[in-house]
Amino acid sequence: MDVLTSEQRRQNMQAIRAKDTGIEKTIRRIVWRLGYRYRLNSKSVIGRPDLAFISRRKAIFVHGCFWHRHPGCRLTTTPKTNPEKWQKKFTANIARDTLVQQKLQEAGWKSLVIWECEIKDRAALTERLQAFLSES
Ligand SMILES: [Zn+2]
Secondary structure, three states, X not given: XXXXXXXXXXXXXXXXXXXXXXXXXXXXXHHHHOOOOOEEOOOOOXXXXXXXXXXXXXXXXXXXXXXXXXXXXXXXXXXXXXHHHHHHHHHHHHHHHHHXXXXXXXXXXXEEEEEHHHHHXXXXXXXXXXXXXXXX
16 A cells, blocks of 8 residues: 655655755766766767767766666665556556667667666775776
């Protein structure tokens, strides 16, 4: 049984989105400190990545584990209300993500997905970002 009203549910979803934004900011800060400059949500790049490095042809996507369905992650829950509706939404998200990755690759771009839960280990995250950005 669902214990949340639709208003509470809406507020929860907003909180999740706000959290996503916090992750993006953290990633931006790390990348900036590493000395890389980027374009934010550039419409000229396939899939409008969170961070785009145009001349390097590299893109970073910051994915919330819930919305983008991080496999095996404890944040990848499914709401009890309208599971079919949610499943449909999730399936569409995954299909879109996969298509974007594929199209970027075809266009000669490299892309990196950072998951929300990876933010906990700042050192490992910084290392991953550095490795991705420095590789030619
Ligand atoms: Zn996760």
